[in-house]
Amino acid sequence: MKKSSKWVGLLLMVSLLLSACGNSGGSSEAGSGGEGEGKKTTLTAWAWNVNVGAMEEAMALYQKQNPNVELKIEDLGRLDVYDKLSTGLAAGGSGLPDFVLVEDDRIQGYLDAFPKGFLNLSEKGFDAKLSEFPEFKRGIVSKDGAAYAFPFDAGPAGVFYRTDLFEQAGVDPASIETWDDYIAAGKKIKEKTGAQLLPIDKFKDDATFRIMLNTLGVYYYDANGNIDLTNPKAVQAMTVQKKLNDEGLIKDVNGWDGTVSATIDGSIASIPFGAWYYGTIIDQAKELEGKWGVFPVPAFEKGGNRAANLGGSSWMINAASDNADEAYKFLEFFSTSVDVQKIAMEKYGLFPSYAPVYKEDLFQKEVPFFSNQKIWKLFADEMEKIPTPYYTKDYAIGLDEAVKAQADVFNGKDPAEALKAAADRLSERTKREVNSY
CATH class of the missing domain: 3.40.190.10 (Periplasmic binding protein-like II)
Structure with a gap:
């Protein structure tokens, strides 16, 4: 019996050692507490x-x-x-x-x-x-x-706007349905307040252009991965960018810091951006509580889609x-x-x-900082209407070429020609086909 007990004891020790080895390493370990804790x-x-x-x-x-x-x-x-x-x-x-x-x-x-x-x-x-x-x-x-x-x-998109500047200029945001309406409002606001309508980092980012493309259901590439910058809708969007610039309504800002500065100092009256910009406004412009609102991104024609994501x-x-x-x-x-x-x-x-x-x-809920407006409902209501953007693996290259096209347009080039040149360069860099229209 003693010999048998020794063997049982030895087997038990081996079993415990093997169990300990099995639980070592990695990010899991045996529970050290009471019964039933299991593996951590x-x-x-x-x-x-x-x-x-x-x-x-x-x-x-x-x-x-x-x-x-x-x-x-x-x-x-x-x-x-x-x-x-x-x-x-x-x-x-x-x-x-x-x-x-x-x-x-x-x-x-x-x-x-x-x-x-x-x-x-x-x-x-x-x-x-x-x-x-x-x-x-x-x-x-x-x-x-x-x-x-x-x-x-x-990032459901909307146009964040200064309610005090709009009121000073006699502009009702509810009257803005299209980009043409937005431009007309911008001209009044600039005349009455001196503020430009919106900020754009003209030569380094195309956020507003991307919002426009998304509302139209197009992007740098289509669902098949072909280059779609020559799509008439893309040309339509870039043409609106040109109109905004020709009317002197764009404040050229330098990157993120420039955008935030323009938001704070009152030099711009609005900014089309994603819902996440709410956090920046309430953090960086605390003294402007109650002087902000949001309205949907303009459509390209009355009754058109006003939902986009950024x-x-x-x-x-x-x-x-x-x-x-x-x-x-x-x-x-x-x-x-x-x-x-x-x-x-x-x-x-x-x-x-x-x-x-x-x-x-x-x-x-009404949001006090944003003039007691139900801004979260506004953003939520557009989520199911947002078209899918086709980024592809070459998104970064598409962004680079779209920004170059935008810069060319702001420097006076025809939108269709600028986008065609960008599409050709993009094709050369990615070996993708350019859609023809």
């Missing part, structure tokens, strides 16, 4: 700015039902995230976190360059949830019929992650939790893509 998992993530705080608060809610999951998220700065992400994907996922925030205009580029780099969410069952997001977001996060990113924030991001899971299943469960919760999305918007100014949130009382 630490998820890792990269993001930037306010997205970090929103994610941390989401994890705090998630832990109420999942106490063995923790989050370690690094705020690396937007461009640092992309540099490290590209390097890690090229190395087969080495050194990457479990999941990462990616701006919507970069998703297709990463999926093309690294087709096996990110977890296929459709295979995990996320398609059952996709119908609860607007169509344009579904298109952005999908490739070849499968979803690869969890839709997060969006900006937005989504979360993607590293396919090489050892914690891919746990990351999927958490991000599904994150992207489809009404409570999480309300926190992200109310506390961090991140406009949600998850449609069920729009039924919440928050979207019926």
Whole structure:
């Protein structure tokens, strides 16, 4: 019996040693507390700015039902995230976190360059949830019929405007339905107040042009990936840009800082931008509370589409992650939790893509800073009407050439000729076909 007991003891020790070895390494470890605690998992993530705080608060809610999951998220700065992400994907996922925030205009580029780099969410069952997001977001996060990113924030566009300047000029924003109406209003405002109508970084960014393209249902590329800058609708949009410039209604600003400065100092009366600009205005222009409002982006003809998007991001899971299943469960919760999305918007100014949130009382509230207007309802109402922009992997090159075309137009070139030249250069750089009209 003693000999048998020794063997049993030895086997028990070996079993314990093997169990300990099996739980070492990675980001999971055995629970050290009482019975039933199970394995602990630490998820890792990269993001930037306010997205970090929103994610941390989401994890705090998630832990109420999942106490063995923790989050370690690094705020690396937007461009640092992309540099490290590209390097890690090229190395087969080495050194990457479990999941990462990616701006919507970069998703297709990463999926093309690294087709096996990110977890296929459709295979995990996320398609059952996709119908609860607007169509344009579904298109952005999908490739070849499968979803690869969890839709997060969006940038439904509107025209932020100074109510006091509009009143001083006798302009009713409700009377502005088209871009021609907007230009006519701008001329009155400039004459009566001295303020220009809107800011544009003329030679480095084309945000207003992108908003215009999106309302018209076109973009740099079409659904087949062909270059679409010669589309008559693109020419129509650039022609309006020229009219704005010819009338002296554009304030040429230098980058983001120049845009914010113009917003604060009263040198511009309005700015077409994404809903996220709300946070900048209330933070940087506190003394102007009650002197702001929002109206829908102008259409190109009466009754035309006034819905567009500018900006937005989504979360993607590293396919090489050892914690891919746990990351999927958490991000599904994150992207489809009404409570999480309300926190992200109310506390961090991140406009949600998850449609069920729009039924919440928050979207019926008047916003005191914006003249007691229900601005969130205005933005929510346009989400399902936003056409899908086709970014492709060559979005950055398309942006570069579109900005050059815009600069040429502001320097006096005919819009159609400037866009044709840009399309030809873009074709040379990307080897894509140019649509002919």
